[in-house]
Amino acid sequence: MGTLKHFPGLGDVSADPHTSVPSLNRTQSALTAIDWQPYRSLIARGDVQAIMVTHEIVTKIDDTKPSSLSYKVVTGILRNQLGFQGVIMTDSLTMEGIIAYYTEAQAAAMAVEAGSDLLMGASTPDSVVNMINGIKQAISAGEISQQRIDVSVRRILMLKYHMGLLQIPSV
Incomplete structure (x- = not known):
């Protein structure tokens, strides 16, 4: 599977x-005009099935969390502002830029809370x-809802279907 x-x-x-x-x-205006314009154009064409979010702090959006763990970036910008409804995946959550600050468990929960579908x-x-x-643990604590998990599962299954990896049984 390819991803932007x-x-x-x-x-x-x-x-x-x-x-x-x-x-x-x-x-914000430079981000919109320079960094996000290629994403906006390709999303609008409808050709993009998956986008990978990397680990960087976008100071004008969320100066407290890496993009991959930020609801403001993943859901606020990528989903809501740019309108992407496909699968969002994180870059590797075991990169030094993440594991130096978060445990694997924390990073995984934060990524799902942010809106990522695949870790x-x-x-x-x-x-x-x-x-x-x-x-x-985040689900048990009420930080992630079952509905949030279901939405990700649905997106992943639809991606598999579009790639020909999932066959719908005939009834």
């Missing part, structure tokens, strides 16, 4: 999210368990 990446845009950052959390310091980076069985447990 790395939303909201790494073109004007000097650090690598594999090793730290870079900051994107453009104005990347769990490369060991223990990582998978940690991420699942973080999401389960």
